[in-house]
Amino acid sequence: MLKYDETLVVPDPTRSLADGAVEPWTYPSGRWYQRQLLKAARRHGLDVSRPYAALSEKERRLVYAGDGSFSGIQGFFEEVESYRYKLHVRVFLSRYRSQSPCPACAGARLKPAALAVRVAGLSIAEFTALTIDHAARVLADLKLSAWETSVAREILKQLNAKLTFLLRVGLGYLTLSRQTRTLSGGEAQRINLANQLGSQLVGTLYVLDEPSIGLHARDTTRLADLCRELAQAGNTVIVVEHDRSFMEAADHIVELGPGSGERGGEIVFNGPLADFRKATHSLTARYLCGRETIAVPLVRRTGRRHLLLTAAHEHNLKSVTMRVPLGTPAPSPAPSRPTSRPRGLTTR
Structure with missing residues (x-):
């Protein structure tokens, strides 16, 4: 459920009420409310020069209620909500709301009757909180009676098939309850690919845009094998890629170039992979076959300063602490965890 979040309404608790701690009242439309706040504070003997973080629970309740x-x-928000038919008002209100668990179902989004049903000791909400890899193991170890097996046969067949396809595209680390809007582009494409593998369609054209982004080399090879399976089943798979594994797994190569952006737009090569390896006019082919290489630096730079990330929590990261050297390239290799990379954490 959505509710107004105190951390968004008061983003900087070190500021005082007099200094504009209540962020929506720092705008011209909220100045009248700011003046009313200061008047109410004087009536109740509240020191408006103290940081918001130093206010007691009773004093914060006065500010809120x-x-x-x-x-x-x-x-204030109740009054503003009466103008929600205006687009800019809805945008304004959305800035101060965040999702929070429902007090009735604790975020399960199911009725008590549905949560009362348990299989292998897990309710449906607890099962969907598992990772895909863990859920597959639970189903593999599931002990059912003959009657239960006959009832659940089709459901288990479909569940196992879906989980198997997701594991094959390297998504075993995701939880089943993960919201799609939090996925990276590569993860979303691989989920769609897993669904297509399960549908067993033929005569279909698939176009994938860099599906290997964020993937570990092990999972990139798996994904290339799955694309080949789709092609062998009678489909056409077009993959826009820069990854070597995908190029080497292709039947046909179309290289656009010779440069990027305005320096490209021409078909440099169009033909089978075997002919591509022999092409001398293609810069990509020369590097792919090892005729040209990039020399490894003899001397590596060392960072004099470091950025320290402490107890980082984001998607798949669970209380991770790490030191990142500044002023040097600092890659963060991991087995296919693109949505947990430090990029998002360092911008907070």
Whole structure:
């Protein structure tokens, strides 16, 4: 459920009420409410020069709920919500709301009757909180009676097939309850690919845009093998890629270039992989076959300063602490965890 988040309404708790701690009241439209807040604070003897973080629970409740003559933050949002038919008002309100677990179902989004049903000791909410890899192991170890097996045969068949396809495209680390909007582009493409593998269609054209982004080399090879399976089943698979494994797994290569952007736009090569390896006019082919290489630097730079990330939590990261050297290239290799890379953490 969505509710107004105190950390968004007061993004900097070190600021005082007088200094504009309540962020929506720092805009011209909220200045009247800011003046009412200061008047209410004087009536209740509240020191408006103290940081918001130093206010007691009672004082914060006054700011949020108000009193008889002051509507507080809650009353402010209730009044603004009456104008939700205006687009800019909806955008404004969305800036201060975040998702929070429902107090009735604790975020399970199911009725008590549905949560009361358990298989292998797990409710459906607990099962979907597992990773795909863990869920597959639970199903593999599931002990059922003959009658239960006959009832669940088709369901288990479909579940096992879906989980197997997701594992084959290298997504075993994702939880089943993971929201699709939090996935990377490569992860979303691989989920779609897993669905297509399960549908067993033929005569279909698939176009994949760099599906190997963020993948470990092991999983890239698996993904290339799956694309070949689709092709062998009677489909056409077009993959826009820069990865060597995909190029070497292709039947036909089309290279666009010779440069990027404005320096490209021409077909440099168009033909079978065997002919591509022999092409001398293709820079990509020369590097792919080892005729040209990039020399490894003899001397490596060492970082004099470091960025310290402490107890990082984001998607697949669980309380990770790491030191990143500054002023040097610092890759973070991992077995296919693109949505957990430090990039998002260092921008917070």
